[in-house]
Amino acid sequence: MANVLVNAPKTAKRGSIVEIKALILHPMETGFRPGPNGRIIPRNIIERFTATWNGTEIFDMEMSPAIAANPFVSFFAVASESGTVGLRWTGDEGFVVEERVAIAVE
């Protein structure tokens, strides 16, 4: 159940700095907590978050169990050409979510 909220400008001036914000629904289970039955709940986190601009990687982040549930990531990029920003979250239990936003550069 992919559930993502992305906040990026629809248009940007060439050469300007834009902020891209991404929020995703994920439990980020640490793997250290015991469940109601006393057994450890297996780790289930997002391990990696990457962002590309027209296919070129512009942001890469490794996540750890210390990051809270529903991670919110905000980063900056220089708007050099119109195109698509691709966001990709990968993690435990085969978790893969991809999201795309278009930014028009004038």
Place this chain on the structure above:
Amino acid sequence: MIARHFGIGLAIVFIASYALAQGMADKGGTDKRRSGTQDMGGVLQKMQDDDTANPGMLFVQLGGELWGKASGASGKSCADCHGSVASMKGVAARYPAIPKGADAPVDLEGRIDLCRTANQRAGSLTSESRELLALTAYVAHQSRGFPITPPDDPRLAPFRARGEKLWQARQGQLNLSCAICHDDNAGKKLAGVTIPEAHPTGYPIYRLEWQTLGSLKRRLRNCLAGIRAEPYAYDAPEYVMLDLFLMDRARGMMLESPGVRP
């Protein structure tokens, strides 16, 4: 052309006066009540106001998916009967209420579950389950910005009175009542935290401590455990009574669902 400009002018005047009225309702001289939002730091207030940063909106989005999904033996979705969720505008501002044919009030979660079991003929959703919270958030979000308006149903009065009694009653090992903290000492500090006035303006809330969305019921259980009292069972009528009393106490305050709280 002139008529059009006049229309725009009217709209601006209307918006300006509306904004003014809102400002007065929030900060005005007569109403000294404070929503929990006003006691939070600026960063959290910003988080709540930004729909792409407020994690509660993830659940609203999820609720939107569930709204359109057929469920139960009826094979119907919420949308099949209710249409657009816009039909739910203002609903959250008037719950808890007594549903048709019943004699006891239910809260918004209870009402949604009732619709699910009676009309969709689907299994009951457990308290604090992701589905129930998401649907509640989706419905409550429609009432954002609406003033809290409890219904004028005389049958609610005895339940509300019992809620007030619970509010005033000392309980737990610490022998505290809700009123001792949230009426008598609101605004002061409990350890490093400001004691809020406990107005249910943002439910269901995304509480950072929980790292998830939670209902007023969960919040009340939290307080009960805090004063070392035994929380009522999940299906206990006490929660609805307290909810009734709190909504009446917050009458006229603005709903902010889904709220963000620390």
